[in-house]
Amino acid sequence: MTEPNTTQAVQEVIAALKDKPGALLPILHGIQAALGYIPADSVPVIAKALNLSRAEVHGVVSFYHYFRDTPPGKHTIYLCRAESCQAMGSAELEVHAKHKLGIDFHETTENGQFSLEPVYCLGNCACSPAMQIDEAIYGRVSASTFDDIINELEKSA
Amino acid sequence: MSITIYIPCDSGAVSLGADRVATTIAELAQQRGIAIDIIRNGSRGMYWLETLVEVVTDAGRIAYGPVQANDVAGLFDADFINGGKHVLNLGLTEELAYFKKQQRLTFARVGKTDPISLDDYLTHDGYRGLNNALNMAQADIVKSITDSGLRGRGGAAFPTGIKWNTVLNTASEQKYIICNADEGDSGTFSDRMVMEGDPFVLVEGMTIAGLAVGATQGYIYLRVEYPHAHKALNAAIAKAYQAGYLGDNIRDSGKAFHLEVRLGAGAYVCGEETSLMESLEGKRGLVRFKPPLPAISGLFGKPTVVNNVISLASVPLILDKGGEYYCNFGMGRSRGTLPLQLAGNLKHTGLVELAFGLTLRELLYDFGGGSASGRPIKAVQVGGPLGAYLPESQFDTPLDYEAFAAIWAVVGHGGIVAFDDTVDMAAMAKYSMEFCAIESCGKCTPCRIGSTRGYELMDEIMQGRELDKNIPLLRSLCDTLLNGSLCALGGMTPYPVLSALNHFPKDFGVNETTNVA
Numbered sequence A: 001m002t003e004p005n006t007t008q009a010v011q012e013v014i015a016a017l018k019d020k021p022g023a024l025l026p027i028l029h030g031i032q033a034a035l036g037y038i039p040a041d042s043v044p045v046i047a048k049a050l051n052l053s054r055a056e057v058h059g060v061v062s063f064y065h066y067f068r069d070t071p072p073g074k075h076t077i078y079l080c081r082a083e084s085c086q087a088m089g090s091a092e093l094e095v096h097a098k099h100k101l102g103i104d105f106h107e108t109t110e111n112g113q114f115s116l117e118p119v120y121c122l123g124n125c126a127c128s129p130a131m132q133i134d135e136a137i138y139g140r141v142s143a144s145t146f147d148d149i150i151n152e153l154e155k156s157a
Numbered sequence B: 001m002s003i004t005i006y007i008p009c010d011s012g013a014v015s016l017g018a019d020r021v022a023t024t025i026a027e028l029a030q031q032r033g034i035a036i037d038i039i040r041n042g043s044r045g046m047y048w049l050e051t052l053v054e055v056v057t058d059a060g061r062i063a064y065g066p067v068q069a070n071d072v073a074g075l076f077d078a079d080f081i082n083g084g085k086h087v088l089n090l091g092l093t094e095e096l097a098y099f100k101k102q103q104r105l106t107f108a109r110v111g112k113t114d115p116i117s118l119d120d121y122l123t124h125d126g127y128r129g130l131n132n133a134l135n136m137a138q139a140d141i142v143k144s145i146t147d148s149g150l151r152g153r154g155g156a157a158f159p160t161g162i163k164w165n166t167v168l169n170t171a172s173e174q175k176y177i178i179c180n181a182d183e184g185d186s187g188t189f190s191d192r193m194v195m196e197g198d199p200f201v202l203v204e205g206m207t208i209a210g211l212a213v214g215a216t217q218g219y220i221y222l223r224v225e226y227p228h229a230h231k232a233l234n235a236a237i238a239k240a241y242q243a244g245y246l247g248d249n250i251r252d253s254g255k256a257f258h259l260e261v262r263l264g265a266g267a268y269v270c271g272e273e274t275s276l277m278e279s280l281e282g283k284r285g286l287v288r289f290k291p292p293l294p295a296i297s298g299l300f301g302k303p304t305v306v307n308n309v310i311s312l313a314s315v316p317l318i319l320d321k322g323g324e325y326y327c328n329f330g331m332g333r334s335r336g337t338l339p340l341q342l343a344g345n346l347k348h349t350g351l352v353e354l355a356f357g358l359t360l361r362e363l364l365y366d367f368g369g370g371s372a373s374g375r376p377i378k379a380v381q382v383g384g385p386l387g388a389y390l391p392e393s394q395f396d397t398p399l400d401y402e403a404f405a406a407i408w409a410v411v412g413h414g415g416i417v418a419f420d421d422t423v424d425m426a427a428m429a430k431y432s433m434e435f436c437a438i439e440s441c442g443k444c445t446p447c448r449i450g451s452t453r454g455y456e457l458m459d460e461i462m463q464g465r466e467l468d469k470n471i472p473l474l475r476s477l478c479d480t481l482l483n484g485s486l487c488a489l490g491g492m493t494p495y496p497v498l499s500a501l502n503h504f505p506k507d508f509g510v511n512e513t514t515n516v517a
Helices: A004-017 A024-035 A040-050 A054-063 A090-101 A143-155 B011-015 B018-031 B069-077 B118-123 B128-134 B138-148 B160-168 B190-197 B199-213 B227-242 B273-280 B309-321 B323-327 B360-367 B401-406 B425-439 B445-462 B467-484 B488-492 B494-503
Strands: A075-080 A114-119 A131-133 A136-138 B003-006 B036-039 B053-057 B060-064 B089-092 B176-181 B217-222 B258-263 B304-308 B337-344 B350-355 B377-382 B389-391 B415-420
Touching (some): A004 A024, A024 B258, A075 A090, A090 A114, A090 A143, A131 A143, A136 B011, B011 B190, B018 B036, B018 B069, B128 B199, B138 B160, B138 B199, B138 B309, B138 B323, B176 B273, B190 B199, B190 B227, B190 B309, B190 B337, B199 B217, B199 B304, B217 B227, B227 B258, B273 B304, B304 B309, B309 B323, B337 B360, B360 B415, B389 B494, B425 B445, B425 B488, B425 B494, B445 B467, B445 B488, B467 B488, B467 B494
Parallel strands (some): B176 B217, B176 B304, B217 B258, B337 B415
Antiparallel strands (some): A075 A131, A131 A136, B003 B053, B053 B060, B060 B089, B337 B350, B377 B389, B377 B415
């Protein structure tokens, strides 16, 4: 069961945005911004408000890499895998990050602190390799700066 | 009198610590009782010097960089606020060779001004293009764009004036302007720099486009990976509404234009214009069949201009100075300037805006300074993940749409990613197939299945299995993707794959002489 405040958040987002042309993506962004993910039981609610089928809403949620249907960790790490970062050693950084966190892409650490997601370009190609944690962006990331950043975030947990 | 200090708010600079530098400078100035004004500007595009701090002096703006937070105390000790000597003092910013050699038209204000100050925008020639456009007939605005020779900077290089003319001449009660700000190509960041560093120029360009074709609603489809650009655009749009540059009655002209930013959600294929429109309509980003052209039946079935950020950001200058002014830059049928982006394994990465015609070698070595690792540059990918890999023997190709097409390569959005000799080109080809498989929208079979099959095939090839059978199979598969895909994602994935195979056969375990294309 979804918590009552979750249902309320979903309702508020829908009420504010449902009359926009092409409202589905703005609504999904609104819900994910409020809750961190799109709960499965919000799908029929969204579908009803927009006069769509549940399959159509589910299809949109599952099409876009950014939308998730499970709660993320406290921090989401987006590690760039694209060419420019590869030219500056992102493949090694990826191996290191997975080892340090003990998880693969699309997974969350057991303590719920970190989720790890691949990203295909952060537009920070002049400072490769790049990563983003929540909304903070980092450039020229090495294995040791990665550890420093993660350790710092863990300390402040 | 207080001293003005510029510290970039550009996310690239922030990724290297610009926010910490700004906070430290503010704190130390207060401790030392020095009155300063900090302006957060865009980046000058010299990322190896970020954080680049500029101090305004009587002689001009003096640059210090790369500055880190722990350098700040030393800078104050060296009296940097008066341009004092310090190991990080680079002299006048605009005299730096990398910057001085450029021809900055579209990027004229980026790095100079406060991005979200409308006053600063107006002081630096902002909204002059719109003021002209408000007094022009629609066909004349379109003619200026046609005369300028501007071609779409997103990658396809379609003449912008022709696109606008089609929308102008298609009767409809509602038309739309869409800015494609889904800059997903690796190695490209010029759209991001404009949106973060000079968002008003995009707002103005879209407003002019709206006036030209009779569209009253615009959408900026921005990728979700650009939170800084999102904030800057929303701030600029709010100010433009307040000052009457957007709304139902633009500058009391009786003409209307409304603008809204919409976020993508991490799908690379949504940079394809029909997929983008599906996404804006709230659907899965599946590519549409063409025809109908978006200019005739686009967003919500209405005539729609879809242009890239750089194309639209070039419009205000063209309307200010005239099509001919812009057309006088460039070579052949590639007119104007192209903001090139130097990325990957280069010493001096950053943004270089120049007229078309410079060679790749000049960019890589004169501007880029060679590889960051100090090893030889082995391959360069131009034009994003769907662009060809070029070997050293092709570095003398001039940056020009036709010259690149002649060597089976693309200029695309002007992103240049360099790799040193440690790169395994077979691994890069495998990655191209993997990327296509991850990002395929799934609508057409060659792309949906061919990409996964290509990934598996590259796996076989990299293990050296049955090369005499698998290499021809890879070529045949690429042929199917190239000719049978619905859009450029499947249709151009063969560019990096086959160029890697053709130019670097050894990495595929193939003898050069037996590798006949």
